Amino acid sequence: MLRTTLxxxxxxxxxxxxxxxxIALGVMFVTGTLVFGDTLEEGYSTxxxxxxxxxxxxxxxxxxxxxxxxxxxxxxxxxxxxxxQIRDLPEVAAAGGMTRGDAPLLDKDGRAVGSVPTIGMSxxxxxxxxxxxxxxxxxxxxxxxxxxxxxxxxYGVGDTVTVLDSEDERHEFTVSGLIDFxxxxxxxxxxxxxxDEDTTREMTxxxxxxxxxxxxAEGVTDAxxxxxxxxxTGSDTHVETGAAYGDRLAAEAGGDTQVLTVGLMLFALIxxxxxxxxxxxxxxxxxxxxxxxxxxxxxxxxxxxxxxxxVLTEALVVGLVASxxxxxxxxxxxxxxxxxGGEALGADASQxxxxxVLPVVVGMTVGTVMALGAALLPAxxxxxxxxxxxxRTSATAQGLEKGIGWVRITVGAxxxxxxxxxxxxxxxxxxxxxxxxxxTTVAGLVCxxxxxxxSPLLVRAVVAAVSPAMRRIGVASMLAADNSRxxxxxxxxxxxxxxxxxTLITGYAVVSASLKTTMDERLAEQFPADYRxxxxxxxxxxxxxxxxxxxxxxxxxxxxxxxxxxxxxxxxDASGDLAVRSYIGATLGEDIKSDAVSGSLADMGPGKVxxxxxxxxxxxxxxxxxxxxEDGEQEYEIAAVLKDGGGMRGVTLAPQDFEKAFPDVxxxxxxxxxxxxxxxxxxxRDAVYDAVADAxxxxxxxxxxxxxxxxxxxxxxxxxIAAMLGLAIIIAVFGIANTMALSVLERTRESAMLRALGLAxxxxxxxxxxxxxxxxxxxxxxxxxxxxxxxxxxxxxALESMVFTLPVAQIAVFIGVAVAAGLLASVLPGRKAAxxxxxxxxxxx
Numbered sequence: 001m002l003r004t005t006l007x008x009x010x011x012x013x014x015x016x017x018x019x020x021x022x023i024a025l026g027v028m029f030v031t032g033t034l035v036f037g038d039t040l041e042e043g044y045s046t047x048x049x050x051x052x053x054x055x056x057x058x059x060x061x062x063x064x065x066x067x068x069x070x071x072x073x074x075x076x077x078x079x080x081x082x083x084x085q086i087r088d089l090p091e092v093a094a095a096g097g098m099t100r101g102d103a104p105l106l107d108k109d110g111r112a113v114g115s116v117p118t119i120g121m122s123x124x125x126x127x128x129x130x131x132x133x134x135x136x137x138x139x140x141x142x143x144x145x146x147x148x149x150x151x152x153x154x155y156g157v158g159d160t161v162t163v164l165d166s167e168d169e170r171h172e173f174t175v176s177g178l179i180d181f182x183x184x185x186x187x188x189x190x191x192x193x194x195x196d197e198d199t200t201r202e203m204t205x206x207x208x209x210x211x212x213x214x215x216x217a218e219g220v221t222d223a224x225x226x227x228x229x230x231x232x233t234g235s236d237t238h239v240e241t242g243a244a245y246g247d248r249l250a251a252e253a254g255g256d257t258q259v260l261t262v263g264l265m266l267f268a269l270i271x272x273x274x275x276x277x278x279x280x281x282x283x284x285x286x287x288x289x290x291x292x293x294x295x296x297x298x299x300x301x302x303x304x305x306x307x308x309x310x311v312l313t314e315a316l317v318v319g320l321v322a323s324x325x326x327x328x329x330x331x332x333x334x335x336x337x338x339x340x341g342g343e344a345l346g347a348d349a350s351q352x353x354x355x356x357v358l359p360v361v362v363g364m365t366v367g368t369v370m371a372l373g374a375a376l377l378p379a380x381x382x383x384x385x386x387x388x389x390x391x392r393t394s395a396t397a398q399g400l401e402k403g404i405g406w407v408r409i410t411v412g413a414x415x416x417x418x419x420x421x422x423x424x425x426x427x428x429x430x431x432x433x434x435x436x437x438x439x440t441t442v443a444g445l446v447c448x449x450x451x452x453x454x455s456p457l458l459v460r461a462v463v464a465a466v467s468p469a470m471r472r473i474g475v476a477s478m479l480a481a482d483n484s485r486x487x488x489x490x491x492x493x494x495x496x497x498x499x500x501x502x503t504l505i506t507g508y509a510v511v512s513a514s515l516k517t518t519m520d521e522r523l524a525e526q527f528p529a530d531y532r533x534x535x536x537x538x539x540x541x542x543x544x545x546x547x548x549x550x551x552x553x554x555x556x557x558x559x560x561x562x563x564x565x566x567x568x569x570x571x572x573d574a575s576g577d578l579a580v581r582s583y584i585g586a587t588l589g590e591d592i593k594s595d596a597v598s599g600s601l602a603d604m605g606p607g608k609v610x611x612x613x614x615x616x617x618x619x620x621x622x623x624x625x626x627x628x629x630e631d632g633e634q635e636y637e638i639a640a641v642l643k644d645g646g647g648m649r650g651v652t653l654a655p656q657d658f659e660k661a662f663p664d665v666x667x668x669x670x671x672x673x674x675x676x677x678x679x680x681x682x683x684x685r686d687a688v689y690d691a692v693a694d695a696x697x698x699x700x701x702x703x704x705x706x707x708x709x710x711x712x713x714x715x716x717x718x719x720x721i722a723a724m725l726g727l728a729i730i731i732a733v734f735g736i737a738n739t740m741a742l743s744v745l746e747r748t749r750e751s752a753m754l755r756a757l758g759l760a761x762x763x764x765x766x767x768x769x770x771x772x773x774x775x776x777x778x779x780x781x782x783x784x785x786x787x788x789x790x791x792x793x794x795x796x797x798a799l800e801s802m803v804f805t806l807p808v809a810q811i812a813v814f815i816g817v818a819v820a821a822g823l824l825a826s827v828l829p830g831r832k833a834a835x836x837x838x839x840x841x842x843x844x845x
Contacts, residue, residue, distance in 0.1 A: 019283075021734055027363045028330040030359075031327045057222065057241060058240060060212075082209065083095060094214070101203075113191060122200035123136055124196065133177055137177070142173055143193050146187060146194075280374040312375055315374070315379075411453050427797060459488040462778050495736070498783065499779045500783070530673060532670060549561065549668060564581060565668055579651070581650065582653045582658035596642055599638065600640055607657065608639040737824070768833060776822035
């Protein structure tokens with residue numbers, strides 16, 4: 001029986017090529033993801049350990065884990081004399097300390113980089129950070145930049161940079177080098193300007209050390225150095241070996257790697273699912289076409305179990321060979337992913353590829369199990385073929401068309417109703433967040449099962465609907481319509497794979513477009529101006545200098561200037577301090593907008609307030625709101641209750657009322673600026689930056705730039721996800737091509753008869769092309785419909801008050817891709833059918 005099976009594989013190897021390719025692509029994604037993740041994690045470790053393991057001991061201040069967190073409390077430091085005590089230890093050959101504080105770096109526009117001050121840090125030959133380019137700073141005129149700071153500002157070695165000291169005085173330095181600070185999240189986010197120790201203390205005003213690194217004397221072990229340092233520093237310091245410290249940092253960075261790996265693995269599983277559908281469809285059609293062969297085996301004495309094992313053996317051989325190919329290609333894909341993306345993710349780009357046992361074993365197991373699992377049902381069907389079937393004059397795949405009836409309709413309808421109920425529960429407003437996302441996912445899976453059950457009926461119904469039009473187009477399209485209606489179940493199983501990919505891509509496109517529209521509206525609400533100028537974030541009492549406000553109001557390039565005053569007062573409930581604000585120079589409801597639950601911002605005026613819903617306490621417009629002011633409690637009429645999540649959180653007062661209630665608030669926490677109608681964008685930008693030139697720590701945000709950055713992030717994310725999901729669509733196209741090829745083999749005599757009756761080669765090719773295009777359009781259409789529904793549901797549960805947006809242009813592209821996929825899938829089968837000998841085909845049966 002084994003020889004018979006292997007002979008069958010050799011005979012039908014051409015029919016199994018696309019099946020093997022589908023398996024290989026799925027395995028490639030799985031193996032490549034694991035190899036990429038392992039190499040990335042090792043790259044993080046190499047970067048961290050390459051600096052830390054050179055030191056026998058690393059000492060850092062210990063935080064009081066039992067004390068409540070106080071974000072305004074200064075970070076603990078090691079006393080200044082601790083370094084000298086460590087250097088005097090006989091176990092220590094050399095030691096260096098790092099001092100750190102705030103040292104805002106100015107960009108080329110003279111503005112402070114980032115929303116929080118850049119870190120000023122001391123580095124030297126005995127500290128664990130060394131330059132990736134250039135040299136460490138020497139003397140008071142040099143500074144080194146973090147590579148992240150250099151990327152953000154465009155500065156390089158040899159450039160002159162301006163840095164603010166603790167008194168906000170400007171100092172210029174020459175960039176001596178660039179330092180890669182590895183995977184430390186805070187250093188990467190805030191950026192670093194590195195000086196020598198004396199310059200660091202002068203610039204930051206910091207005392208003590210944030211870290212001390214010690215090297216071991218000759219013949220002394222790291223553990224001995226750790227014990228000696230602990231004897232000097234005491235219990236308020238955490239001391240560990242450099243290798244242990246590096247392992248801990250690498251493990252923290254590895255958490256990000258695991259998240260990325262899991263995310264990529266989800267897309268890999270989607271590809272595996274699609275490949276499994278293709279494999280099942282292929283074996284189902286092959287078994288149906290080989291009824292005579294299976295029956296003959298039964299006639300000559302083969303038991304049902306032998307026939308069953310024969311089909312599974314075919315699947316096993318194909319699975320093993322394709323999995324091996326997929327693993328090999330996956331290793332290459334993992335290498336390519338790390339080569340192009342490893343450095344961008346912060347890993348050591350020189351890290352060699354890591355290929356462990358796990359990616360190989362997982363890849364081989366996934367591919368083999370996927371092939372065997374998908375072949376189980378077709379193998380079982382093969383055992384149901386009666387021996388007398390061998391006496392029939394022809395063998396077709398008609399067995400695939402059984403079971404299309406009321407049972408299928410009932411089961412599909414019930415699944416759709418269940419899915420709809422789950423979607424309703426997920427989007428009713430009480431299940432938003434993670435719970436809603438889980439419910440939406442479950443609803444999508446249930447609905448997809450319903451689509452699988454009803455897919456033959458969908459194919460038959462759609463083809464029946466378009467058949468009248470297809471019949472008027474020509475003979476080829478008329479025959480294509482008849483063929484599709486005749487074998488709806490086979491067509492449906494082929495299109496399901498494409499439906500999966502179309503659903504996921506359309507769903508993400510809907511979420512992306514809706515998120516973009518929603519965030520655009522929120523940005524317009526929270527930043528209702530061309531520019532927003534904000535007081536320094538590192539000082540809660542800071543205000544925008546009045547000189548800057550005056551300069552803006554006097555500029556011809558500026559149209560309107562709105563000052564936003566801000567303070568806080570006690571709340572009458574347990575929700576914490578209540579934010580109170582007022583807008584000077586703006587008409588609420590026109591210049592400043594926010595969605596109202598009750599009332600209208602246009603009704604604002606003296607004696608009235610607008611309050612966000614969370615602080616309204618159930619009150620509505622027209623009710624009275626008590627408010628604690630500097631002169632005691634005052635009562636105001638509520639003009640509008642605003643939706644939560646907008647830019648007017650808390651209470652908004654009229655300017656006259658705010659000045660009277662909080663007379664000690666002097667200055668604007670923020671300023672909103674619109675350009676004059678006749679001013680160019682560059683003139684407005686120059687006027688804004690000139691006005692705040694003497695206040696470098698004041699933040700300047702451009703509405704247009706913020707929207708562009710957000711759009712770029714969404715577009716990059718969409719393209720990346722679409723590219724990964726595109727692999728699933730490629731596999732689906734292979735599946736459709738395989739189905740068409742097997743269909744051509746099954747209908748060899750039929751095609752020959754059509755040719756004998758006068759159907760031209762070109763007409764036969766067009767007939768198969770139209771069949772494939774119709775199949776792809778149905779699969780894509782169902783996927784697009786599901787993607788729209790569940791994209792809306794997912795977006796609604798993930799983002800409150802989401803503005804649904806239908807990405808018409810992207811959906812049109814998907815439809816175009818479906819047509820192209822159908823045409824591509826029909827090329828080789830069409831050529832084979834058109835090139836077959838008429839007399840040979842008619843005589844073959």
